[in-house]
Amino acid sequence: GKEWTDVSDLVGEMVGSEVLIRGRVHTVRSGMFVILRQSGFTVQCVAKKSEETKVSANMINFLKELSDESIVEVIGVVSLPKDPVTGATQQQVEIQVRKVYCLSRSLPKLPLIPEDAARSEADIEKSEKDAAKRTTGRRKRYVRILQDTRLNNRVLDLRTPANQAIFTLTCRFKYTFAELLSSKGFIDINTPRILGGSSEGGSAVFRFDYKGKPACLAQSPQLYKQMAICADFPRVFVIGPVFRAEDSFSHRHLCEFTGVDVEMGIQRDYTELMDQVDHLFLPTFTKINEMFSKELETVRKQYPFEPLKFHEKTLRLTFEEGIQILKEAGVEIDPFGDLNTESERRLGQLIREKYNTDFYILYRFPLAVRPFYTMPCEDDPRYSKSFDVFLRGEEIISGGQRIHDPEMLEKRARECGINVETISTYIDSFRYGAPPHGGFGMGLERVVMLFCGLDNIRKTSLFPRDPHRLAP
Numbered sequence: 001g002k003e004w005t006d007v008s009d010l011v012g013e014m015v016g017s018e019v020l021i022r023g024r025v026h027t028v029r030s031g032m033f034v035i036l037r038q039s040g041f042t043v044q045c046v047a048k049k050s051e052e053t054k055v056s057a058n059m060i061n062f063l064k065e066l067s068d069e070s071i072v073e074v075i076g077v078v079s080l081p082k083d084p085v086t087g088a089t090q091q092q093v094e095i096q097v098r099k100v101y102c103l104s105r106s107l108p109k110l111p112l113i114p115e116d117a118a119r120s121e122a123d124i125e126k127s128e129k130d131a132a133k134r135t136t137g138r139r140k141r142y143v144r145i146l147q148d149t150r151l152n153n154r155v156l157d158l159r160t161p162a163n164q165a166i167f168t169l170t171c172r173f174k175y176t177f178a179e180l181l182s183s184k185g186f187i188d189i190n191t192p193r194i195l196g197g198s199s200e201g202g203s204a205v206f207r208f209d210y211k212g213k214p215a216c217l218a219q220s221p222q223l224y225k226q227m228a229i230c231a232d233f234p235r236v237f238v239i240g241p242v243f244r245a246e247d248s249f250s251h252r253h254l255c256e257f258t259g260v261d262v263e264m265g266i267q268r269d270y271t272e273l274m275d276q277v278d279h280l281f282l283p284t285f286t287k288i289n290e291m292f293s294k295e296l297e298t299v300r301k302q303y304p305f306e307p308l309k310f311h312e313k314t315l316r317l318t319f320e321e322g323i324q325i326l327k328e329a330g331v332e333i334d335p336f337g338d339l340n341t342e343s344e345r346r347l348g349q350l351i352r353e354k355y356n357t358d359f360y361i362l363y364r365f366p367l368a369v370r371p372f373y374t375m376p377c378e379d380d381p382r383y384s385k386s387f388d389v390f391l392r393g394e395e396i397i398s399g400g401q402r403i404h405d406p407e408m409l410e411k412r413a414r415e416c417g418i419n420v421e422t423i424s425t426y427i428d429s430f431r432y433g434a435p436p437h438g439g440f441g442m443g444l445e446r447v448v449m450l451f452c453g454l455d456n457i458r459k460t461s462l463f464p465r466d467p468h469r470l471a472p
């Protein structure tokens with residue numbers, strides 16, 4: 001009937017009281033000192049052989065045998081440490097052990113090379129000893145092996161404080177965003193993930209057999225969120241898994257990620273969509289910075305990053321202006337082509353230098369680089385009513401106004417090489433009247449990665465799926 005005490009609650013005022021703690025064995029030293037870990041907090045437990053404590057030689061042997069990461073319950077008395085405790089978060093107190101039960105034993109040898117697991121990639125960069133590994137090719141390989149080791153043993157890897165913080169932040173980000181959307185009259189809907197045709201076109205689609213019919217996994221909720229608008233839901237959002245059969249192995253592409261999609265009616269023009277970006281992101285960033293600074297600090301300790309710079313009103317530049325900035329810096333670029341990762345990043349640097357911000361919008365993209373459903377500009381149909389949002393020089397959102405005329409939509413789909421038969425029910429939904437509308441989509445893992453200045457999207461996916469990885 002005894003209640004558990006959380007390690008994080010152990011403080012000096014509790015000296016003298018008996019507590020029951022459950023946690024993992026972080027380390028054991030000479031059978032006498034066990035550092036116990038629970039939810040990222042650690043406390044030192046001391047087993048002293050004596051009449052009073054009832055700690056026997058047997059118990060000391062038992063403790064010596066405990067492998068790291070085993071789950072134990074300790075009953076003990078909170079006391080003041082004689083010597084300063086090092087290597088524990090709760091330094092004011094230690095636990096005088098009375099009884100210890102092992103609930104679940106860990107294998108004695110951990111697959112993570114402990115030295116590597118404990119060190120951040122930034123530490124590796126700094127370390128003198130690893131100078132050889134810094135020559136790009138070898139260092140890259142080393143970081144890759146380290147990452148693979150972590151991902152192959154993801155359950156263990158996820159126990160580290162930085163990872164615990166990353167997924168807490170991801171959850172907070174999603175909820176904050178969803179609450180803001182909800183407060184602005186957007187309703188949370190779900191859309192099918194099993195589709196009869198691809199939603200974004202292109203080749204990056206997983207195909208399979210659906211009871212004898214060709215089917216594919218949704219690359220986005222795009223077509224269905226638009227159909228919800230045609231069904232008179234004025235503002236909707238969808239948060240859920242989406243699938244892309246990416247070929248390339250990149251730092252920012254997954255084969256399965258969490259899509260956050262927004263769609264709404266437009267009253268005057270598509271700048272209303274960009275206004276929503278301001279209304280949604282700026283309060284989310286502020287809230288995360290203010291309310292979850294502890295988690296951000298924990299991530300930063302393992303993966304140092306600079307706080308995000310953003311303005312009260314997000315900088316908006318046309319795609320043409322972006323191209324101009326790149327040109328002025330001597331970057332050769334096709335004014336009607338898309339930006340690649342390298343030019344995006346270069347532009348990000350240049351914008352940071354010029355405007356002192358890490359968060360900005362580029363709008364009015366060339367029509368040719370946007371999906372078939374994108375509305376062309378009336379004044380110059382080589383351009384489209386579309387935009388991308390960038391965080392630290394990388395795309396996190398793409399959005400725009402959609403074509404709501406069914407004839408025009410069908411024509412554009414054909415021009416883009418889409419088999420319109422596979423999306424006929426989508427096009428038909430516009431035949432009974434459809435309002436001007438638009439929206440945007442983003443990848444949650446990518447946003448959190450860039451917010452925290454992380455170098456790889458696998459760090460923000462609990463169990464990432466990429467072209468080479470299907471387990472764990």
Ligand code: 4AD
Nearest residue numbers: 220222253254257396397398399439440441442443
């Ligand atoms: O740019 P994308 O493909 O746009 C759409 O899906 C549109 N339906 C959105 C819209 O409403 N017009 O994807 C949107 C976002 C990207 O900006 C990026 O953040 C993320 O989704 N994303 C990925 N994240 C992880 N792995 C991938 N393979 C991703 N592909 C896109």
